Amino acid sequence: MAPVKEETTEQRILEAARAVFIRKGMAGTRMQEVADEAGINKALLHYYFRDKQRLFEGVFKGGVEKQFGCIWDSLKGREHLFEAIEAFVAAYLDRMTENPQLPLFIANEVNRDPEGLRAFIDRGMESRQVFLRLVSEARERGEIIDIDPRELLVNIMALCAHPFIARPMITHIHGITDEAFRRMIIKRRKSVPEFIIRSIRA
């Protein structure tokens, strides 16, 4: 077996592919563009990843799944619903700030191939259980109104993800710069949990 050298090339390919796939989507991505961005040629790209599909999966498993997974993990070990909501929103917005194109990319690929991304989706099932339990407990303590917890979860994810998905529309319609958009996201770390909790508090 080869000693553990710097696998810089494979690393560079994955980073490049990740960038291009996220920018252009699966169909819009050209292997040439990935090769260029990685500073190599197409042949070498195919040497590391036999074909486009496997390259895509490599990117997905390697980075995207993990990044989304750690958003879900922010729910684990929480004792109180409101605290969990704050943690989840903060984790979501922070991860997406690092990777503003990610939500749209995910949405696309999940639509394109729902089966292929099952593993990715399942990654959140455990945390979903935690969330449902916290809602149920808060309800029993009379802290929140009677609300469908699944719908609540949809609302939370909507408020986190949508600004990134509709970013060009938002910046244009409100006539704000990218910098102002960034500030808006920072504000939302506080305002979104407030918005949600005001809605559900008994």
Next chain:
Amino acid sequence: MAPVKEETTEQRILEAARAVFIRKGMAGTRMQEVADEAGINKALLHYYFRDKQRLFEGVFKGGVEKQFGCIWDSLKGREHLFEAIEAFVAAYLDRMTENPQLPLFIANEVNRDPEGLRAFIDRGMESRQVFLRLVSEARERGEIIDIDPRELLVNIMALCAHPFIARPMITHIHGITDEAFRRMIIKRRKSVPEFIIRSIRA
């Protein structure tokens, strides 16, 4: 000039193209697939629309812009913020129920080519003014808390659009059928305005 016969072919092309573009996006769409879906061949497709770009624009202008426009129009002539929110949400969800793939399609194309869709975005500017005025008036009457109206608009659109954008993720993670998803959307016509108004009511 030719007499006004049934322009069924152009019509059929536009419907087919609309369906495929929405399913596959610009990059993922094959002219062959559009031709098949319209029951014609590629040559005839190019006869009616010189190239893919023009076909895309034809679809966009013809259907998508109009459909989104009438969501914005639901705000016009409203006298009270809460009423406006209810009308907007209802219009949004009804239009998207007819066309569940539309929000993701729009999000993609606005990201792909922000300049090209400026006209589409501008279509909502007038209604945006109406909305801002209603927020301001409600604030003066002391009916709502002090909230950034732009952020409120983002939240409303998020709660309307996101379920459709994340639909496969939602149906899978909550283990619900398409029929249950449809029922959830119907419920949201009521629950989303309630959710929003509870948040902002003084």
Next chain:
DNA sequence: GTCTATATGTAGATAGAC
């Protein structure tokens, strides 16, 4: 492991018959 060159398939677009 990395390159150049090339094979193979396919998509967009046109020519020209009917």
Next chain:
DNA sequence: GTCTATCTACATATAGAC
């Protein structure tokens, strides 16, 4: 207006030298 056949360009993928 609609078709068949074809051109051209380009994208994925492989062969083979170094």
